[in-house]
Amino acid sequence: MRMEIEIGPEEISGPLNLSQTITSGQTAEPEWEQTAQGFLDVDEVGVHQVKLLIRQQGPSDSPRLVINIISPSKIPSLELLVKKHIIHSLRLKDDLNQFYSYFREDPIERIFAPLRGLRLMQGTNLFESLICSLLSQNNSVLLWNRSAKLLEKYYGRVAYFPDGTAYHLFPDPRSLASAIESELHERCLVGYRARYIVEASKLVCTNRLDLEALRNETYERSRKKLIEVIGIGPKVADCFILYGLGKTEAAPVDIWIHKIVKDLFFDESEISKDEVGEFLRCRYGHWAGYAQLYLYYYARKKWNKGKRS
């Protein structure tokens, strides 16, 4: 089954820059591959496997998304399900203009213009978001994306599509919990993180770490529970809370955020990572995740010459 749907400006709150959003290194899931027909997202929508090719038509300020849907079987109202899926995962209902206008007098205001339309992404699979966040620690976007795709290749189910293509889905907790650590290490190039992946997967399997239940917890409580897990520290926890749980008051503090916040707000004087996170949550409230995203992109461009590594 094959069809095409559109999501127009009337369904998108404020500007959208799809390309910038996809390639901004967020840890919700591995980056959607860029193809000639658009960005490729193979995912499960409800219980249905779908292959989506997504492209943007029109400028950031009048965005229109065109989505090609390919699914193995005929599914009633799949168009509507996919539309909801995309609106959710690209957070199209977040009113970016409100964000921009709230902080018009703020130091980060000058960062907005070139990044206009950049959005947070919302992972659609909690376990996947957790593992991707784990993989990203002390790693480059390039490498953790590759590892995530190797996890799919060796431990994920295969989804077959009527156009003759097949893709590996992200593995379930059970597959990774039963993985042999040394094998996972060799196959997926995850380094010392192999142990963390297997341990976290076991906790999820046995329900000692109930990811779904964290949705109903406050930011502080979910963070506290996550940090108890081996391999999950403040930054990985915040990544999962932001990109997985979608709690936008979370502001993951990595070296770049630490550096740029110090630079912009504290005149280079000493401030700890914890204090930076608290500062961002306090200053930007439920927009803290967005502030962090914009600051991160800005910092990378400023000091890293925008290279993707």
Add this chain to the structure above:
DNA sequence: TCCCAGGGAGGAT
């Protein structure tokens, strides 16, 4: 070659 990547654990102060 050395340095670093969207950090964190385990140890010593």
Add this chain to the structure above:
DNA sequence: ATCCTCCATGGG
């Protein structure tokens, strides 16, 4: 509480 060092791996 704060400050080390080490951790695997590949890309600049």
